[in-house]
Amino acid sequence: MPRESRNRVNASPEEFLHDLKPGEHGCVFFFTKDEMQHIHFAFVKSGLDNNWGAVYLTATESIDDVRKSMQKHGINTRQHEEESGDGSLIILKGEEIYKNPHNPDIDNWINATKSISDMFTSKGKKGVRVAADLSAYFISHGLVEQWHKLEYVLGKKLSLPMSILCAYDSGSSKTWDTDLLKFYDQIDSETKEFVDAHSFVIYTSKQKSVILTI
Numbered sequence: 001m002p003r004e005s006r007n008r009v010n011a012s013p014e015e016f017l018h019d020l021k022p023g024e025h026g027c028v029f030f031f032t033k034d035e036m037q038h039i040h041f042a043f044v045k046s047g048l049d050n051n052w053g054a055v056y057l058t059a060t061e062s063i064d065d066v067r068k069s070m071q072k073h074g075i076n077t078r079q080h081e082e083e084s085g086d087g088s089l090i091i092l093k094g095e096e097i098y099k100n101p102h103n104p105d106i107d108n109w110i111n112a113t114k115s116i117s118d119m120f121t122s123k124g125k126k127g128v129r130v131a132a133d134l135s136a137y138f139i140s141h142g143l144v145e146q147w148h149k150l151e152y153v154l155g156k157k158l159s160l161p162m163s164i165l166c167a168y169d170s171g172s173s174k175t176w177d178t179d180l181l182k183f184y185d186q187i188d189s190e191t192k193e194f195v196d197a198h199s200f201v202i203y204t205s206k207q208k209s210v211i212l213t214i
Helices: 012-019 033-049 065-074 107-120 135-138 144-154 180-190
Strands: 026-029 054-060 089-093 128-132 162-169 200-204 208-213
Touching: 012 033, 012 200, 012 208, 026 033, 033 054, 033 065, 033 128, 033 162, 033 200, 054 107, 054 144, 065 089, 107 128, 107 144, 107 162, 135 144, 135 162
Parallel strands: 026 162, 026 200, 054 089, 054 128, 128 162
Antiparallel strands: 200 208
């Protein structure tokens, strides 16, 4: 897809995610775990601070490790998690929703997103923000087609009061010190099928970023 079909956003990732409207399904491409978490947790924290529910789906870390990382990024998990707080934050292992990664349960995937959305709106929340690192597991295990199905079944735009932010490991650091738009051109051409499943994409590298709507 030519660059003209991508519209660059003149904002920092934090500003863009803070003001993100419901119904958006985006992704972030990163090089390091710290970069991924910085973007993911900015998305989660700004949601929690503005009366949104938040769900974090992980396939690569334990729930306790995610919780500790969130705390380091200024998210008060004790305040927000269900067991001891206001129930605004849920941290789940991805298999609780997709079940078998080799043959993902698409119906459960769809039904779970609606149930989660309904649950939070019933609590008086504006909706729910969902952050996920699930692609790292699927792609690293060669389950590209399975992950592709899960991405596309959600659609670029969601009819639910929900926003989703997926994460993709860019894999190579060889373009770190070049113009980030050159980095974008390279990554975009190599990962077009995944980018096109989303309504926006954030490319981040060494505290530089490019945000494009699709």
